[in-house]
Amino acid sequence: MKKIQKLGHWIDGLEISGKSTEILPVVDPGSGQMIATVARGEQADVDLAIGAATKAFSSGKWPGLAPHQRSRLMLEWARLIGRERANLATLLSKENGKPLSQADGEVETTIRNLEYFSGWADKVHGRVVPLQENVFDYIRQEPLGVVGHITPWNYPLDIFARGVAPCLAVGNTVVVKPAEETPLSSIELARLASEAGIPAGVVNVVTGLGAEAGAALASHSGLQALSFCGSIEAGKQVLVAAAQNITPVVSLELGGKSPCIIFDDSDVTRAAESIAGGVCFNAGQSCGFLSRILVQKEIFSTIVETILNVLANVHLGYGLDDPDMGPLVSETQLERVLGYIQQGRREGAVLSLGGNRASGKMLDNGFFIEPTVFTNVEPGMQIVEEEIFGPVIAIMSFGSEEEAIEIANASKYGLSAEIWSRDLSLTHRVAAKLDVSHVTVNGGGGFGIEAPFGGVKQSGFGREGGWESILQYSRVKNVWINL
Numbered sequence: 001m002k003k004i005q006k007l008g009h010w011i012d013g014l015e016i017s018g019k020s021t022e023i024l025p026v027v028d029p030g031s032g033q034m035i036a037t038v039a040r041g042e043q044a045d046v047d048l049a050i051g052a053a054t055k056a057f058s059s060g061k062w063p064g065l066a067p068h069q070r071s072r073l074m075l076e077w078a079r080l081i082g083r084e085r086a087n088l089a090t091l092l093s094k095e096n097g098k099p100l101s102q103a104d105g106e107v108e109t110t111i112r113n114l115e116y117f118s119g120w121a122d123k124v125h126g127r128v129v130p131l132q133e134n135v136f137d138y139i140r141q142e143p144l145g146v147v148g149h150i151t152p153w154n155y156p157l158d159i160f161a162r163g164v165a166p167c168l169a170v171g172n173t174v175v176v177k178p179a180e181e182t183p184l185s186s187i188e189l190a191r192l193a194s195e196a197g198i199p200a201g202v203v204n205v206v207t208g209l210g211a212e213a214g215a216a217l218a219s220h221s222g223l224q225a226l227s228f229c230g231s232i233e234a235g236k237q238v239l240v241a242a243a244q245n246i247t248p249v250v251s252l253e254l255g256g257k258s259p260c261i262i263f264d265d266s267d268v269t270r271a272a273e274s275i276a277g278g279v280c281f282n283a284g285q286s287c288g289f290l291s292r293i294l295v296q297k298e299i300f301s302t303i304v305e306t307i308l309n310v311l312a313n314v315h316l317g318y319g320l321d322d323p324d325m326g327p328l329v330s331e332t333q334l335e336r337v338l339g340y341i342q343q344g345r346r347e348g349a350v351l352s353l354g355g356n357r358a359s360g361k362m363l364d365n366g367f368f369i370e371p372t373v374f375t376n377v378e379p380g381m382q383i384v385e386e387e388i389f390g391p392v393i394a395i396m397s398f399g400s401e402e403e404a405i406e407i408a409n410a411s412k413y414g415l416s417a418e419i420w421s422r423d424l425s426l427t428h429r430v431a432a433k434l435d436v437s438h439v440t441v442n443g444g445g446g447f448g449i450e451a452p453f454g455g456v457k458q459s460g461f462g463r464e465g466g467w468e469s470i471l472q473y474s475r476v477k478n479v480w481i482n483l
């Protein structure tokens with residue numbers, strides 16, 4: 001039998017097994033098999049990691065470096081990730097289940113985050129404020145100190161990098177708690193940071209459960225700031241825990257129920273194909289996944305028909321075989337998604353496609369689900385209100401522009417939205433009225449690391465990406481000098 005790899009935390013530049021002898025299994029969702037174990041972190045491990053990060057910060061080992069030196073080390077880290085690109089993509093695909101080409105794309109985003117934010121390191125300068133004669137007043141843009149990052153399983157590398165790269169650029173040190181489902185790629189990233197010459201203690205990873213290692217991190221008095229991405233329930237607990245020490249939670253991203261509004265003058269085929277592609281991408285397990293499809297009445301049946309045609313031919317398979325769509329991340333997630341589908345049926349939505357656990361050769365042991373389409377949905381149904389986090393969409397129709405905006409905004413979430421139309425004025429008008437932080441027009445789907453992304457309403461707050469990340473992970477100090 002193949003030996004199962006047993007991994008520890010990455011603290012102070014070393015892999016350590018941690019205080020407890022307890023371990024957690026990491027399961028390949030495509031086969032249902034255990035592929036590795038990681039340490040089940042507890043308070044003492046978080047204390048150790050915060051201690052190492054604090055030492056690396058206050059000794060000046062990292063913030064004391066010249067900004068261009070930090071930048072070079074970040075670039076070297078990016079280069080090593082590039083060298084390990086194939087291995088990292090394989091590891092990510094195995095722990096998460098995503099198709100290999102999507103895992104490879106995520107490694108690319110990780111590299112880009114480090115490249116992009118390394119460029120900011122020597123460009124974060126303060127300002128001089130003209131106050132009055134004989135006073136020289138200036139504002140320093142300073143690092144925060146030790147920043148905690150609690151990351152989810154859907155984009156483990158990307159979300160690690162988008163938070164850690166800007167932190168490092170301004171001189172912070174970090175402790176990352178990856179999701180228990182997908183810790184392997186994060187440990188590997190931290191190992192590569194050390195190999196790149198980033199000083200010990202600057203990048204630490206503590207593995208473990210949310211309620212244990214995650215809670216210990218969120219409530220730690222040694223943190224200067226916290227960034228969290230995950231569910232609303234866990235996000236609320238993190239806010240309460242951080243409040244005990246008045247730790248600012250600078251970024252809290254809690255998912256979405258993003259609307260896609262298709263007007264009758266749009267390129268119908270492109271719109272439908274793009275939506276179907278979104279259903280398959282990461283098996284619908286994306287915060288910005290367009291899961292509420294709003295179609296203008298005149299084109300409703302054409303759009304539905306095209307989406308169904310594309311999705312009926314989707315090839316499900318094992319991530320490393322690079323299928324159209326891989327499995328869900330875990331059995332728990334599979335059961336959750338199937339529960340929502342049952343609820344949708346009970347509430348009277350019409351199941352137009354899928355709805356079942358996928359079976360067949362190669363699929364039986366993994367956590368696969370068919371792409372699923374509901375039509376005839378009504379506001380108030382659970383499948384319309386709640387984030388399912390699986391390849392399930394709900395399609396509904398609208399009449400006027402005003403009605404589309406009203407339906408789109410009738411959600412507790414507010415992360416992203418998409419508009420399809422050839423009418424430029426209409427797209428600008430609607431984009432301005434949508435209660436979200438990110439709008440795409442006529443496809444595109446994703447978001448650039450150079451631009452801000454985050455939530456409004458219960459999707460959270462804070463912005464990751466671009467200059468906003470630098471602002472969020474730094475603080476200002478005003479200095480008044482009497483001349």
Ligand code: ADP
Pocket residue numbers: 150151152153177178179180208209210211213214215216218229230231232234235237238
């Ligand atoms: P999901 O429900 O999609 O699995 P979670 O919100 O539970 O997502 O998990 C996202 C991240 O938050 C994971 O790293 C998880 O371990 C962590 N987490 C979950 N609960 C807590 C908590 N109470 N305190 C801190 N971190 C938590």
